[in-house]
Amino acid sequence: MEASVTVGVVANPASARDIRRIVAKGGAVTTHDKLNRLQCVLAGLGAMGVERVISMSDRSGIAAGLQRLSTRASSESWPMIDFVDQTITGTKTDTTVATETMVKAGVGAIVVLGGDGTNRVVAGSSQDVPLVCLSTGTNNAFPRFTDPTVAGMAAGLVASNLDCRTAGTYRAKMLTVEHAGRVENAVVDVAVTSGDRVGSGAVWEMDSVLELFLCFAEPGAIGLSAVGAAVQPTTRRLPTGLNIRLGGTGDESDPSKPGSGERSPEQSSHEERVKAPIGPGLVADVTIKSVERLEPDAPVEVRSPAGVIAVDGERFFRFDSGDRPVVTLSGAGPVVTDVPAVIHFAATNGLFNSPSTAAHVANPAHDAEPKSETKPETRKR
Amino acid sequence: MTSLDRLAMYTEMVRIRQYETRILQEYHGDKTPAWDIGAGLIPGEMHLSAGQEPAAVGVCAHLKKGDAITAPHRPHHFALAHGVDMNAMTAEIYGRTTGLCKGKGGHMHLFDPENHFSCSGIIAQGYPVACGQALAMKRKGTDNVTVAVAGEGAANQGAFHESLNLAAVWNLPVIFVIEDNDWAISVPREASTANTSNADRAAGYGIPGVRVEDNDVEAVFEAAGAAVDRARSGEGPSLIEVHTLRLLGHFEGDAQAYRPDLETVDERDPIPRYAASLMEAGELTEAQADDIKAAADAEVDAAIQFAVDSPIPTPEDALQHVFA
Numbered sequence: 001m002e003a004s005v006t007v008g009v010v011a012n013p014a015s016a017r018d019i020r021r022i023v024a025k026g027g028a029v030t031t032h033d034k035l036n037r038l039q040c041v042l043a044g045l046g047a048m049g050v051e052r053v054i055s056m057s058d059r060s061g062i063a064a065g066l067q068r069l070s071t072r073a074s075s076e077s078w079p080m081i082d083f084v085d086q087t088i089t090g091t092k093t094d095t096t097v098a099t100e101t102m103v104k105a106g107v108g109a110i111v112v113l114g115g116d117g118t119n120r121v122v123a124g125s126s127q128d129v130p131l132v133c134l135s136t137g138t139n140n141a142f143p144r145f146t147d148p149t150v151a152g153m154a155a156g157l158v159a160s161n162l163d164c165r166t167a168g169t170y171r172a173k174m175l176t177v178e179h180a181g182r183v184e185n186a187v188v189d190v191a192v193t194s195g196d197r198v199g200s201g202a203v204w205e206m207d208s209v210l211e212l213f214l215c216f217a218e219p220g221a222i223g224l225s226a227v228g229a230a231v232q233p234t235t236r237r238l239p240t241g242l243n244i245r246l247g248g249t250g251d252e253s254d255p256s257k258p259g260s261g262e263r264s265p266e267q268s269s270h271e272e273r274v275k276a277p278i279g280p281g282l283v284a285d286v287t288i289k290s291v292e293r294l295e296p297d298a299p300v301e302v303r304s305p306a307g308v309i310a311v312d313g314e315r316f317f318r319f320d321s322g323d324r325p326v327v328t329l330s331g332a333g334p335v336v337t338d339v340p341a342v343i344h345f346a347a348t349n350g351l352f353n354s355p356s357t358a359a360h361v362a363n364p365a366h367d368a369e370p371k372s373e374t375k376p377e378t379r380k381r
Numbered sequence: 382m383t384s385l386d387r388l389a390m391y392t393e394m395v396r397i398r399q400y401e402t403r404i405l406q407e408y409h410g411d412k413t414p415a416w417d418i419g420a421g422l423i424p425g426e427m428h429l430s431a432g433q434e435p436a437a438v439g440v441c442a443h444l445k446k447g448d449a450i451t452a453p454h455r456p457h458h459f460a461l462a463h464g465v466d467m468n469a470m471t472a473e474i475y476g477r478t479t480g481l482c483k484g485k486g487g488h489m490h491l492f493d494p495e496n497h498f499s500c501s502g503i504i505a506q507g508y509p510v511a512c513g514q515a516l517a518m519k520r521k522g523t524d525n526v527t528v529a530v531a532g533e534g535a536a537n538q539g540a541f542h543e544s545l546n547l548a549a550v551w552n553l554p555v556i557f558v559i560e561d562n563d564w565a566i567s568v569p570r571e572a573s574t575a576n577t578s579n580a581d582r583a584a585g586y587g588i589p590g591v592r593v594e595d596n597d598v599e600a601v602f603e604a605a606g607a608a609v610d611r612a613r614s615g616e617g618p619s620l621i622e623v624h625t626l627r628l629l630g631h632f633e634g635d636a637q638a639y640r641p642d643l644e645t646v647d648e649r650d651p652i653p654r655y656a657a658s659l660m661e662a663g664e665l666t667e668a669q670a671d672d673i674k675a676a677a678d679a680e681v682d683a684a685i686q687f688a689v690d691s692p693i694p695t696p697e698d699a700l701q702h703v704f705a
């Protein structure tokens with residue numbers, strides 16, 4: 001049997017709906033917006049000869065919307081859509097299960113619609129499959145603002161053409177934080193905050209941020225990584241990252257207070273204050289105590305005495321005084337797609353010249369039969 | 382949020398749960414025949430809120446004297462969390478003259494002017510009323526706020542949309558709360574609602590909308606705190622949708638044959654989960670938890686006793702305190 005070109009689609013129905021809509025000017029990316037973007041992605045995939053799409057299932061209107069739309073005449077050019085047959089929990093487990101199923105099924109790329117948090121979860125299971133990341137979250141440093149039709153075309157090209165894949169994808173950096181047997185990965189940042197509980201998850205009060213570990217800090221991004229961009233811009237393709245200690249506004253003379261830590265006089269004399277866009281509509285004045293380059297594969301201990309670790313802008317777990325979580329930067333993140341680079345490569349190599357070029361190129365990544373145990377259910381055709 | 386806030390929220394959730402657990406027993410205790418909802422000491426329908434305590438407790442933790450709540454047909458958790466007197470509320474549920482409405486309202490019609498608490502059996506009815514109350518607060522120049530509560534099913538009523546629009550246009554101090562328990566009686570959300578997130582629907586009216594996904598009282602507390610601050614400081618309305626859990630049937634007597642998630646319902650109960658997390662953090666001990674439960678039970682016993690000992694209205698009372 002001829003191997004068909006398959007692409008996975010993960011659209012997080014819950015992205016861009018957290019407390020930052022109230023405490024900051026977090027925009028609304030509605031389910032309908034997400035469906036619109038997905039339709040563009042599908043048109044792009046179809047045009048590049050992708051025959052089959054595997055979509056995550058959800059109970060929040062995305063899968064149901066796709067199913068409904070795929071019966072309409074306007075979906076004629078789309079690939080066939082299968083939905084992952086999964087138990088829907090309404091949590092990030094759904095994303096993990098969907099990604100794992102897609103990888104097993106041998107997809108050539110996964111299109112991700114979500115913010116940093118969604119990408120972090122997908123990256124946890126995507127292995128070597130290239131991701132095409134479309135921003136639909138609140139804090140978007142990892143996914144870039146990309147036109148969804150173009151992103152769909154790029155995903156189709158990467159999935160079906162080995163040269164495109166070589167020219168237009170790279171392995172991203174990643175941060176790993178380890179503590180008491182717990183391991184969490186981040187695709188943008190690990191923040192140490194002074195709170196003692198996880199609460200609504202989101203981090204928006206800069207006063208509470210004591211320390212930052214950044215994979216990259218690109219000018220133009222919003223969120224915690226913008227603090228790094230304001231002092232030492234660091235691109236996502238560089239092997240190193242940043243470790244920044246922040247001032248907070250607590251009583252500095254009280255050593256029992258988180259944020260005061262042990263610090264030497266010469267470090268405090270280097271303090272500087274910068275303005276950084278840490279959330280939509282939120283430009284914070286941040287006191288920088290120190291900025292250090294984070295070398296790859298060199299574990300660094302968190303220096304704050306106690307607090308809550310936040311991963312990609314979301315609070316995750318608490319550690320107590322005396323505990324020392326360890327953060328490591330590595331080049332072992334997900335494989336991601338540089339959309340303009342793929343399009344550029346395709347254009348200069350004549351891949352747009354014939355409408356079905358891509359479909360005639362053998363699928364480089366997966367020529368075997370899908371190995372999936374969880375058989376995706378066919379809903380279209 | 383301090384350790385005291387957390388303990389207070391846990392205590393309140395347990396208080397509500399113990400209350401409803403007891404009401405559940407009392408309600409079924411003397412229904413003969415079992416299907417006759419008019420029979421027994423607690424007459425009429427009964428919609429219990431067990432499993433939805435995080436929504437009420439996380440929101441009400443931010444309210445103060447003078448703030449108002451309009452609740453729906455499933456009102457007990459919001460009533461108790463907002464400080465409605467347990468005795469008067471129980472007497473109302475038992476249809477006694479000492480009840481909040483002198484026994485004329487029953488469990489779906491608890492009106493407490495002192496605490497600005499009201500509820501209604503007509504779904505989404507509280508939304509327009511909340512706008513009215515908020516308008517009054519605004520015009521009086523107070524920093525009070527109104528909380529309007531409805532289920533995700535009610536959010537398909539016109540009144541929901543009209544109220545969001547009005548509150549946005551007039552910049553009213555309202556916090557719209559949607560308790561999304563996945564079911565409107567036997568109708569799952571996706572079968573009735575084109576835009577399955579009410580946080581997104583708020584965006585259509587230019588109101589910030591937040592969805593709290595996992596029935597977590599602390600997450601509700603934070604989102605509600607931000608929304609209440611916003612309303613108090615004149616920034617206008619917000620909507621918070623809490624993805625919560627209906628532990629029991631829609632009403633007492635509902636066999637829930639339509640519900641595929643029944644098996645996992647108990648393991649998703651938010652109260653044991655919260656107790657475990659507080660214990661893990663060293664903020665609650667087993668002994669404390671037992672004391673909290675015992676104190677709640679004692680209060681509930683007293684309220685039930687008060688209701689049972691209170692007079693049943695006479696036929697003449699039926700003509701008292703009515704308009705027409």
Ligand SMILES: Cc1ncc(C[n+]2csc(CCOP(=O)(O)OP(=O)(O)O)c2C)c(N)n1
Pocket residue numbers: 454455502503504531532533534535536562564565566631
């Ligand atoms: C205007 C109106 N229409 C219909 C009903 C009948 N009814 C009572 S409860 C209910 C479903 C409410 O569902 P939801 O708003 O999700 O709240 P839940 O019961 O789940 O708490 C309906 C349709 C009613 N009470 N009022």
